[in-house]
Amino acid sequence: MPTAIRVSVIGAGSAQFSLGLVKDLCLTASLAGSQVCFMDIDQERLEMIHKLAARYAGELGADLRFERTTDRAAALRDCDFVIHTAYVQGHHHARAMRDLTAKHGYYYGGIHLGDFYNIRLMLDVARDMERICPDAWLIMSGNPVFTGCTHLTRETSIKVCGLCHGHYGVYEIARTIGLEPQHITWQAPGLNHNIWLTHFISEGQDAYPLLDEWIATQGEEYWRSHVANRTHDIQLSRAAVHQYHMYGLFPIGDTVRRGGWWYHTDLATKKHWFGEPWGGPDTELARPLFVADLEKRIAEMTRLTNDPKASLVEAFGREKTTEQQVGIIDGLVNDNEGQFQVNVPNQGALEGIPGDVVVELPALVNRKGIQPLRVGTLPPKIMLEHVLPEWLQMERDLLSFKTGDRSMLLWHVLDSHQTRSYDQAVAVLDDLLAMEGNSEMAERYRFPEKW
């Protein structure tokens, strides 16, 4: 007997995400009869998603109902699951901020100001859920997952589970070194965007020696000749292996993309560490491509929407995606148990991190809930040089979010390794807060009384 649920997607205008979700729901018979409500503030995009979803489900003969609304409260009514995939201030605003910091001498951004707008939206959604659908799960698929999920689990009564794509990097490792991805098992706990491969097993055997052998015999050649086929193709980059050799565990996914400031000082340095042709996803070469690619996909969806004869099943396929949302829902409501990489409050699962901090780790998901595995420890060096400093940064982000203390933003700017003087920090912060699109932040953040 299938179980019909109601799931709402906040920020459903993210076309690729919404259609992936629809696909997975269509292909999950045990959720037949369910309703999907798309919510976004972009009416036009919403229409498109709604049409494509209904057509795709129709082609497959799947029993799903679709709604669309720009009214968040209406979307949340009677919800069992809320998937948050919204991102306030888009790629173009981020680019404008990078352009502005460049005028102050920063290379590619280089400044972290917290995520005021996105954390505020997440909190607004969760507060609405407390009123309207207090028992629903909030599946957080928008960034910042780490800071946002920690804040919501502390400040609201809503059950939150954060999801990210970074952990799929382990399959890239497998493929690159010649292992069958479907034959590996692995474990990579930590914080979101800061996870480390504690276990890497292929056909029952430790596969780290195979990775070591690949690095020893093929690494140099790979770094010389490999040309990334997409901007995020850095899982086996020099930077990743450098971190692995420093820490003894391989960094996975977005972990690689970050590391220390020294991988990121300029384009030539980034190309050395992250490879040709773009130097990883975070450069002036890569980012426009990434954004253009997103826009190309939207254009393709628009074309499909306007061509009623096009086969959507042909366009989107009939295979499930590798996304975890629907699998988790199916586990929770139908007891179809699965193991997932989730971001949930620690409560002792990862040693050395406070209980109320959201960590990323494997969990069994079934009718009993989302139950993380107690993974024990990470090596102390990783804790002291990566995990705990990032925990403090998250706590500073949340404290400044809660207090609106502008001197904490200034401290963030000063904390950037690229900042060269106090006056530079003051000037760039002033200019950032005076930018179009940042006025609510400028209004909210004030210096302490005695400043």
Next chain:
Amino acid sequence: MPTAIRVSVIGAGSAQFSLGLVKDLCLTASLAGSQVCFMDIDQERLEMIHKLAARYAGELGADLRFERTTDRAAALRDCDFVIHTAYVQGHHHARAMRDLTAKHGYYYGGIHLGDFYNIRLMLDVARDMERICPDAWLIMSGNPVFTGCTHLTRETSIKVCGLCHGHYGVYEIARTIGLEPQHITWQAPGLNHNIWLTHFISEGQDAYPLLDEWIATQGEEYWRSHVANRTHDIQLSRAAVHQYHMYGLFPIGDTVRRGGWWYHTDLATKKHWFGEPWGGPDTELARPLFVADLEKRIAEMTRLTNDPKASLVEAFGREKTTEQQVGIIDGLVNDNEGQFQVNVPNQGALEGIPGDVVVELPALVNRKGIQPLRVGTLPPKIMLEHVLPEWLQMERDLLSFKTGDRSMLLWHVLDSHQTRSYDQAVAVLDDLLAMEGNSEMAERYRFPEKW
């Protein structure tokens, strides 16, 4: 009835310290009959201290016995108290290291490599004490107090109490703003070199408003006109008040001297923040004066030693110093209770810091022991921007000390805000470890196996 004890001074060649201790012992009748053993590896300095101490006590008619030895085990025999004031690698080595880093583009040092030699010596002393005088107190008067005391309390069974001078800064505040130092009470907990004035009370009233008024009405004039009378005269500097206005609590003593990297980028910046004529104690102008001053005092002591007719009481006075060592000893052995600023394992006294980390806070000292006051919390902003990051740095220092992992030294260099590239960090670390005087460290620290 006085109680006779045996106290050994490790590193007794620090002439000023040893004679201050002798003075305080001479002027503490309840410790009459005690023995003081001076231990140092500098035979000549040892002779001088021993002679001056005996003469000074003789002039005062104090009942104390003095020994001297270059043999640490002999010094520790039957000890009740061991005062560690040794500092391996002196000011001249520190200067040579600064000169070398300057060649790599660093301003005034700018790199932290932990304190391998000093922590190793502290551990050696404590291990000897475990064998020879396991019940004695170790009073740690040498740096690094924070890292060293934490390490010893974790790794040995010796009771350790660390002492520092920084907290006297609160009396400089009182004097500068026109309060009677003897009429104030105060509290300034934290970590060593990282303490914050939570309470500042003059004649029973909160004195912070008086400090605010002084800053408002006289601060600018003071910063324009004040000329430091000694290199460490920075307690009311612009940097101190800037930190106060950022955090709401006044930073005390060496806390001021540190703050953020942005106070320390170059001499002109340091003069702005820490005042004329030297820009605080940590500049190329101030440090030679500080060292010259120490050497002048040694010369003066040598002169006194060679002039048997000189009155030492006239030269050194007959007032107790403001040092805490003898007062603490008197409290512990004679129940002459006092309140002191100590560095002891936290065990819940300061919230938000693990129990086995040594914190600096007020303690009552009497026959019951050294009992810290449970001071509660510091503001979260101070914890997240100062105290907890420094805790992590201490833990990294100890982990690298224990593992001998050279990549952690490299990480320290990279973590310096002055480091501009990975290659620069590698080069300066190589050169530092190849320096004369650093060979044991170079021997000890190795890169990880897969490096």
